[in-house]
Amino acid sequence: MAADYTAVRRLGGQIAKRMAEQNDLEGAKSLQNLLRKRGVPLQASGYAEALPRDAGSRLPLIEEGQWPTTPIMLGGDAGRTISQFIEDAQHIGLLAEKGVSARLGLLLYGPPGTGKTLLAGHIAASLRRPLYVARLDSLISSRLGETAKNIRGIFEFVPSRNAVLFLDEMDAIAKLRDDRHELGELKRVVNTVLQGLDSLTDDVVTVGATNHPHLLDPAIWRRFPYKVELNLPDEDVRASMWEHFLFLGDDGRKDDGRLLARVSDGLNGADIENIALAARRRAILSNQDSSLAHILLAVGASRSGNPRLLDNRELDTADKKTLTRLLHDKGGISQSDIAKIVGVSRQMVHRYLKETLDG
Known part of the structure; x- marks a missing residue:
């Protein structure tokens, strides 16, 4: 009613998150799409959020992100560090009162598709x-x-917003200051980043992200007390991803999820999500379930950052041979189980494998 678009987006994001938690993913996404319309009706009533803009292009330098509806799946040291970071941020007032407050800076680094942007959104939501x-x-x-x-x-805009500042693609600016190939201006820019980070008060939560950690200036590293390397997901995390994105939490498909996890070794989380959603789209549009064989073939042909999306065409002999070898080498299942998935006899599986060895 007050035409406060920021509050509308924030509350709408909370509602969308709750809808997603109740498995109403379509409703959550529809609400998120409405929120992304940037509040044109509110602007018509005289309200517009004054975001900082580039003097030349007049484009916003910063944008307000949405709390994600897609879950984040972490394990091991990364999960523990993130939990500790969130706990410290939730109790920053108490820590400051006791004289042990710390700069709330978290640096996320690792290859593309491992969930850095998604994780920043979940931290803000938490x-x-x-x-x-x-x-x-x-x-x-x-x-x-x-x-x-x-x-x-x-850095002047964020402190009064009680927000999480997500600095993405940090390697674009924060490169080694002694790089002889960099212009002097960019070296001064690194110092501006450092000064900006130093100017933030302890209650400001800053999350930085880079795909190229080796390019970051050592002084940038020191400004982030919490550091998390996001690697490609391990087998347990991959299994959870397949169960969530493909089988929608169906406990009866856990074995299939585990098989897909073994075969998808080397893929990142975004690859798994894309293949799973493609399989569900094909199933809806063709009005028939996508076979596990087709999904496994797509996984086997994918590479990290370059997922192969599946189709529902009938498998030919070459496909069946490829799938047999894939399941034998990576699946860890018996020839009888391979035969069921591929849709051939056990003797044919044996023949396909013998041809491979002879070749």
């Missing part, structure tokens, strides 16, 4: 704070003198 996303590669102005000004604008 803390019930808005998420502001600054992609540092987009802050670089063609007029080099404007780049440092853009960065300062980001």
